[in-house]
Amino acid sequence: MTLKTRQQTFKLTKAPLLAICVLTATGTTTFLSSMTVAGTTEQANLSYGVYIGASKMFNIGYQTTLTDKSYHSYMKLKPKGLAKLFANITMVMNTQGVVQKHKLQPTKFSLHWKKKKRKRTSNIIWSLPDKPTTSRTYKVSSSKQAALKQAVSPKMPDPLSAFLRMGITDTKTPCGKSQRIYDGVKVYDLKFSLLAKTIYDSKAKNTYKGPAFKCRLNHKPVAGYSKNHLAKLKKDPINFTVWFAPVKSIILKKSILLPIAATGKIKGYAFSAIANKPTFAGKSL
Numbered sequence: 001m002t003l004k005t006r007q008q009t010f011k012l013t014k015a016p017l018l019a020i021c022v023l024t025a026t027g028t029t030t031f032l033s034s035m036t037v038a039g040t041t042e043q044a045n046l047s048y049g050v051y052i053g054a055s056k057m058f059n060i061g062y063q064t065t066l067t068d069k070s071y072h073s074y075m076k077l078k079p080k081g082l083a084k085l086f087a088n089i090t091m092v093m094n095t096q097g098v099v100q101k102h103k104l105q106p107t108k109f110s111l112h113w114k115k116k117k118r119k120r121t122s123n124i125i126w127s128l129p130d131k132p133t134t135s136r137t138y139k140v141s142s143s144k145q146a147a148l149k150q151a152v153s154p155k156m157p158d159p160l161s162a163f164l165r166m167g168i169t170d171t172k173t174p175c176g177k178s179q180r181i182y183d184g185v186k187v188y189d190l191k192f193s194l195l196a197k198t199i200y201d202s203k204a205k206n207t208y209k210g211p212a213f214k215c216r217l218n219h220k221p222v223a224g225y226s227k228n229h230l231a232k233l234k235k236d237p238i239n240f241t242v243w244f245a246p247v248k249s250i251i252l253k254k255s256i257l258l259p260i261a262a263t264g265k266i267k268g269y270a271f272s273a274i275a276n277k278p279t280f281a282g283k284s285l
Contacts, residue, residue: 042066042251043282044258046275049080053270056080060273064164068251071104072096073160089115095160097126099252104165109158111184122184129154134184144224151180151187151223159183166192167244167257174244174257175215186224190217200243200260206277208260208285212243240264247280260285 043065050058062075077091091113097106109124122136131154140148157165162179170177175192193216200212219238221230241264244257260275278285 040067040251042249042280044247044278044280046258046260046278048273048275050271050273057271062160066099066249066251069099070097071099071161071164073164075160089113093158093160095158097161099168102169104157104161104169105155106158106161109161109184124158124182124184126154132156132182136184140185140224144226147223148182148187152182153180156180156182156187162190163259167259168252168254171246171255171257174213180222187222189220189222191220192217195241198243200245202261202274204274204276207274208245208278210245210285212245212260213257215242215244216240217242236268238264238266245278245285247285250281258285 043063045063046061048058048060049056050060057080058077059080060075060077062073064071064073073093073095075091075093077089079088079090091111093109093111095106095109097104097108105126105128106124107126111122113120120136120138122134124132124134126132131152134148157179159181162181165179166175166177173194175194178189178191180187180189195214195216198212198214199210200214201209217240219233221233225233240262242259243261245260246255246257248254249256258278258280260278262273264271275285
């Protein structure tokens with residue numbers, strides 16, 4: 001691994017949580033497999049390899065289990081190969097909530113972040129109509145606390161729920177809405193915009209090939225950021241291109257959208273991620 005690649009790897013790990021969430025696809029873990037019962041649930045499973053140039057830096061796995069009234073999602077990020085020497089970071093997210101015909105609302109969310117020996121965990125509980133309650137294993141400055149208190153609202157989703165909400169409730173106008181997101185640490189806006197309805201045809205093996213919605217995602221920080229971080233984001237804003245594949249959900253009686261690829265830049269370095277062997281309801285996409 002060259003010095004330049006090492007620097008790229010280190011800088012990628014310092015990117016906002018948004019960067020990880022945009023790369024999220026349903027993954028290879030077995031955390032929810034015990035919940036899957038034929039005829040009562042549907043489960044999406046994908047896994048990503050995240051590349052900077054030709055170097056694979058991370059694996060991302062995410063799994064979502066759906067019923068007609070609920071959802072439960074799990075995501076894990078971990079470094080790959082030599083990246084462990086320069087980017088020894090692991091992230092795990094869990095969320096669960098309720099599904100209605102035109103609504104999706106989280107009830108619990110947790111984020112666990114481990115970098116070398118440093119560990120941080122935050123938990124959010126929604127009890128409508130109240131604002132969500134947040135607990136953390138670490139301290140947040142009083143100025144950030146005040147900004148978060150003002151910015152957070154009762155129906156604001158966590159990152160995983162936000163993407164699932166778009167994929168389930170906004171399928172008639174894919175990527176036609178913006179969402180304000182709260183992860184227990186920061187509040188930010190994601191602006192979704194549809195670029196094209198296209199055919200996704202990656203040359204890579206074991207990847208999805210078929211109809212897809214190509215979308216643009218723009219990030220705007222709202223609360224929980226330091227002045228230095230805000231200045232960096234203003235100078236180098238975060239934008240991604242994401243492809244969503246439509247799949248038929250028998251339980252929800254409608255088509256839903258799953259993210260199958262993403263490209264973009266983080267800290268000025270280009271990355272790419274493609275879902276490998278994606279499945280939904282036990283079948284290959």
